[in-house]
Amino acid sequence: MDPLLLGGLVALATILVLFSGVSVAVGLLIVSAGFLIVFDGMRSLELMPEIFFGKLDNFALLSIPMFIIMGASIASTRAGADLYEALERWLTRVPGGLVVSNLGACALFAAMSGSSPATCAAIGKMGIPEMRKRGYPDGVAAGSIAAGGTLGILIPPSVTMIVYGIATETSIGRLFLAGVIPGLLLVALFMAWSLYSTWRSGNTALLSAGSYSWRERVEILPRVLPFLAIILGVLYAMYGGVATPSETAAVGALLCLLIAMVIYRLWNPRDIWVVLRDSTKESVMILFIIAAAGVFSYMLSSLFITQSIAEWIGTLDVNRWVLMGAINVFLLIAGFFLPPVAVILMAAPILLPIITTAGFDPIWFAVVLTINMEIGLISPPVGLNLYVINGIAPDISLRTILTGSLPFVACMVLAIVLLCLFPGLATWLPNAVMGPGL
């Protein structure tokens, strides 16, 4: 059978299986097994556990649970509240203080956590009730946190960047740096929108919430120091020759656990277990998808589908920006239904040859891809951040959260457009720090 037609069949089967409600990882195994049996023979089933094991046999994957533990341990303390309060005290003169400080706290927290739901939960627990109390509309309160939380995978460290780095064999250190400026850009866009919408709502009282004395502002600083220590420590370890990025993650996890225990008195074994349980749950979920997607990509490669699609796109005579647009629409649709890790792993082997042939930088593309995946995190039916918001504020309807986060989605699309116009936003920092790329 023609590999392209076969590819279409695989796509159809995958959609059908995943929509049946089976878990994503098991669904990928089912589709892989089905096509392998039909086109490669029964014996190829023997290989599946071996390939599954092999996909996990990679030291860089260690950093996934580690960066999740970092976020989870800090999120389980009142550290998120401290961070948020400190920013509020300092940003009070800035118009729109509360929502701006929430977004700032999300950005800072994102620099300590590799996952988006953790970022969302840590800041949202404190931020959403506080914003609602002060009269912000539910949509703005929920939407800003849902969107701010997605920064967790753009601002380093980032689980999706690690997975992309492994799937495409690009430097994880470089990918992390590439996310910094676009991350800050998105924060700025988010803040600008929040200010504008608050101002437009006419409730100008919100724009100058409270005022704090200098004493109150200085007082809270020591409580923010542990964060800065962790961020600086991790950066030093990663770029200062102490350890490789994957190893650094373990140092970060240990530092965060220690700070949570010593400074925030997270002594109770039950509380520590909650941190470990949540981290284990999220890590195992992601790693299961990674290994299953590995079996899936083996099937695609073995049936020559990956190679044929890349070849076929290469023969199409289309403008590279049209191609980039089409790829983004495809990713966006995939992101509606699948978690970022699954999209990256299923798409990377097919997309990477296309990207490089069309003359796009894989590091730059990682950033575009990540922002695209952030949109998927706040869109139904599978949007991890939506579930988190729903858990924090069950009385805000899904519709309100969605309409509240829609403008932020527009900001993300704008950021992708800006990245296309000015690729240097992503590539300048890694090149400046680590020299011109490979």
Added chain:
Amino acid sequence: MTVQSAAVAHAGKNLFLRAVAAVSTLAGWCSAAMIVTAVAITCQMIFVRFVLNGSTVWQTEAVVYLMIAATLIGLPYVQRLRGHVNVDLVPLWLGRRARMGLAVVTLSVSILIVAVMFWYGFEFWHFAWDRGWRSDTVWGPKLWIPYLALPLGFGLLLLQLVADLVAILIGADRPFGLEDA
């Protein structure tokens, strides 16, 4: 939307379901312990290399095996916590009976594929054990030890999936963990 929700598979009073739940929870503890051990070993490796300038020959490999084992052994626990992401658009939209039917079908097919992974995982483990394979490093551990995670992890996941199927068949739990519409 049940994904990542706090819902846990319900066991009710059924002895089999409770036993499986206990085993899965124990597996979850082991998984978490292995992740923590991996953190500790990695930090020890950085200390030995960066501070003591010593050799680090076994750590990377040990950490990788621990992570693989943590993932596989953690599967049943995460299944019990309903932590494996799914798209429940169609199940939500279906009526009560159709939803039940779909749940039975998806669970049965899941059980089948996990049984395949368990069986060939066991075979692969046995192959390595029988032939005395080691890893090709200076440390050179016997490979049947890390490979053991394959039959163990998939075997335990199989057990939890069977328990999930039994639970919805006897009515101890709802299909897809969804509230009745």
Added chain:
Amino acid sequence: AATELRLSHQWSDKDVRHQVAKIVADEVAAAGVDLEIKIFPTQSLFKAREQYTPLSRGQLDMTVLPLSYAGGQQPAYNLTLMPGLVKNHDHAARMNDSPFMEAIEAKMAEDDVMVLVHGYLAGGFAGKDDCITAPEDVAGKQMRAAGKAFEQMLAGAGASIASMASSEIYNAMQTGVLDAANTSSSSFVSYRIYEQVACYTPAGEYALWFMYQPLIMNKSTFEGLSEEQQAALMAAAEKAQAYYLEEAKKEDAESRRVFEEAGVEIADMTEAEFNAWRDLAKETSYKAFVAETPDGQALLDLALAVD
């Protein structure tokens, strides 16, 4: 319909080892014996170290593989990446055609594996700040070595061993996690290590690092082919082997040229230094090999007997 064989390897389509596979595939196709070889490069089917098992179980037909990757399954294979055992490329060619290689091929036959194309590639050392030519140069350095036997020898010289993938060498050198590395000439070039080091010791007149990387095939699959197909395959393999040897020689010179052009100091290993390394290897890697391999001493003697 034509018989289809699947060949998997870990390198890019520019690598010499891909070219070797491609020559075999093209020649067999040109022979018109209804045999097609489909190549899966860059680990697109199996990961580098996960090719031997499916090959030996007949789930994969062919691969180009550093044989020492399977040293954990057949300890004898560790002898195909042993410091100072091969002196230069012509010596390597004589190794391929010796009782030593017959013994190694007998081990492969136990796993239902056979060789189509023999070939060795050489490699050298690169130092971030200083040159690495003699054993005393590595004392106290954090090093990444390619291969177990080299790790044992370098540890014996007082180096500290950090294990990581060759793709991580560049970053580890840049940030200073590593002080020196040892790998193949082509990896040094393809990972652009010349941007991060002060001194390079290429494989020259004296070279320590030779790695056996044959094109191997599942034996039963081969025996299942028709006589014409087998003959076409063997003829193609012979042509590829001649090409492999010539290119292997060129790679060392090419890596020397690239490093020189990048302004990296080139240091050559002297005969005395080579001998010092080999004496050290005898006490460390050779000894460890004999201890862990059944009939290890006999195999080592066979290898040392190749003139």
